[in-house]
Amino acid sequence: MIFKRKVYDKLIEWKTLAAGTSAVLLEGARRIGKSTxxxxxxxxxxxxxxxxxxxxxxxxxKNNFVENxxxxxxxxxxxxxxxGKRLKGKNCVIIFDEVQLFPQARQAIKYLVADGRYEYIETGSLISIRKNVKDILIPSEEYRIKMYPMDFEEYLWAINDEVTIPTIRESFEKRKPLGDAIHRRIMKSFRTxxxxxxMPQAVDAYVSxxxxxxxxxxxxNILSLYExxxxxxxxxxxxxxSVIYRTIPEQLENKNSHFKLSMVDKNARYQNYMDxxxxxSEAMIGNECINVTKPEVALELFADRSNFKLYMGDTGLLVTQIMKNRDSTDEDLYKALIIDNLGINxxxxxxxxxxxxxxxxxxxLYFHEYLYVPEGTTREKKYEIDFMIVKKKKICPIEVKSSNYMSHKSFDYLIQKYQLKCENRFIIYTKDLKYQDGIMYIPIYMTMLL
Incomplete structure (x- = not known):
């Protein structure tokens, strides 16, 4: 089944704006639906x-690219x-699929675009990996688009639901709760x-x-392919x-989800594992989240890459990885997860x-940990903001709560310590939307609107 994907609109935008002056490169992890x-x-x-x-x-x-x-x-x-095929018509395109496997074709884009006979689309994974760009000149005539697994809206389109997202968006924009019945129904869809x-193959299996x-x-099978x-x-x-990827679920069970190299090898040093x-991260099968030492708008300037978290690129694959030590996955296990009744973290x-x-x-993705002495105490304590993003040139701190717990000390102390003026502060949790004390509490399915 071919699913509706948002990246299609980005390809339309490229075609219209570039008008033949550049190729487009669609990059992402394997099996996310690029070729389709x-x-x-x-x-x-x-x-x-x-x-x-x-x-x-x-x-x-391949020799034709090298010789001619x-x-x-x-x-x-x-x-x-x-x-055994000639292109017919004035408006034709040549697709270079899995272009990372033949870098010379990617280098040829410069000359092919200048020639102007056809338009060009490249797809690939592991595009930036050193051996895939070694000895070639990366063409400046290449517009790059990143593609990710299907998001919640694309999943809803796949199950023929076109009404849920506009409702979610309206609630978010007006800061108005959806009400218990609607929120519960959306949460059940979101948990599913x-x-x-x-991953399109998994969604296809579900829809079928x-x-x-x-x-x-x-x-x-997808996890085996990645391995x-x-x-x-x-x-x-x-x-x-391989070892790092396999330990992601175990790492995420750590306090604060920090990646501990000692769990990979007790003598491990970051310098030896950073590649x-x-x-x-570059293969887009994992999402790296970096500590920033200071909450400034130019977050990357304060990145401490030796202190990081590593998430799976697709949460459905994480669920499978967690359950992988079982011989087969019980229907009841999945159903328990969907109704929020499973005794795992x-x-x-x-x-x-x-x-x-x-x-x-x-x-x-960035997070921030800092030391602070709360009023009335003398001891310095460590606090952490789960995620930090920038909106309208201002820092937006984000806390994630898997329960209904609503404490926000880490926000309060952050603002006191750095005298921050935040555009918005968000607590992402599993209850309905509410706005209180300058903090927006949003249900997890609204994260896509940040």
Whole structure:
């Protein structure tokens, strides 16, 4: 099944604004639906299209890129002969699928765009990894779009629900609660989305009426695929990335979810593992959240990368990873998660989905920990803000509560310590929206609107 995806509108915007002056590169983790949406876009928006899938193309097609870039008439003649297809019409596109597997094709974009005969779309994962850009000139004629797993709105579209999100958006904008009955219904949908996840194959299995055990089987296969990618990378890095990825659920159970390298190897040092952590982040199978030493608008300037958290790129995959030590996944386990009745640390799942939603909304992920002496005491205590984003050139601190607990000392002390003027402060929790004491309490499904 082909699902409606928001990235389609971004591709339309690129096509309209670039008008043939640049190629577009759609990057993201494997199995999130890049190839599917790009082919759908090519079918609907162009007279004709051709796909070069570099996971499958033969050496003759690849040699054509190496040998004939100085003579594009010969290049296209050979390409059409080798593919057994000629492009018909004035408005045609050539898709370079899995372009990271053949970097020379990516380098050729500069000359192909200048030639102007066709438009070009590239898709790829692991695009920025060193070995995939080594010895090539990255074309400046390349507009990059990041693609993520299906978000809550895309999931609702998949189950033919077009009314929930406008209702959520109106409630958020007017700061008006939805009411218990509506909130409960949306929370049930959201919990289902959280455990199924946003990988199109898993959503397809759910929409097709498959059992949770079958949905879990699909997700296990995706995790196996990711582990194969990590294993290939790890031939040079002694399984560091594989071990780090496998320990994410265990790490998220730590106090404050901080990543402890000592859980990977008691003698581990950040310098020895930072490339492996970056690989997971750049492969977009994990979301890295970095500590900032000072809550300033230019957050990246104060980033302390040795103090970080690491979330799974898709929360549905995290749920499967948590349950992986069981031989099979019980239907009852999934149902218990959906009705909020499971005796595992749900805080880690809630925090992971918040990270995922913030990332999909275009935010880089940062948190802040600080020391403060509360009034009436003499002892310095450590406090932490779960996430920090910038809106309207002002810091917006975010706290995540997996229960109905509403304490906000860390906010109060943060503002006192730094004399901050915050545009908004958000507590994300599982109850209905409310605005109180200058703090917006929002249900978890509204995170996408931040």
């Amino acid at each position: 949406i790009v082919e759908e876009f090519a079918k609907k928006e162009y007279d004709d299209y051709m796909i070069l899938d570099f996971a499958r193309e033969n050496q003759d097609v 870039m100085n003579d594009l008439d010969t290049f296209f003649r050979n390409l059409f002969l080798l593919k 989305y959280m455990v199924v996840g946003g 009426g498959k059992s949770y055990e079958q949905i879990d089987f699909v997700k296990r 194969e990618d990590l294993a290939k990378y790890d031939t040079e890095n002694r399984e560091k990335a 492996a952590v970056s690989f997971i 749900q805080g880690m799942i809630v925090e992971n989905i918040v990270a995922q939603m913030l990332r999909a909304a275009g935010h880089e």
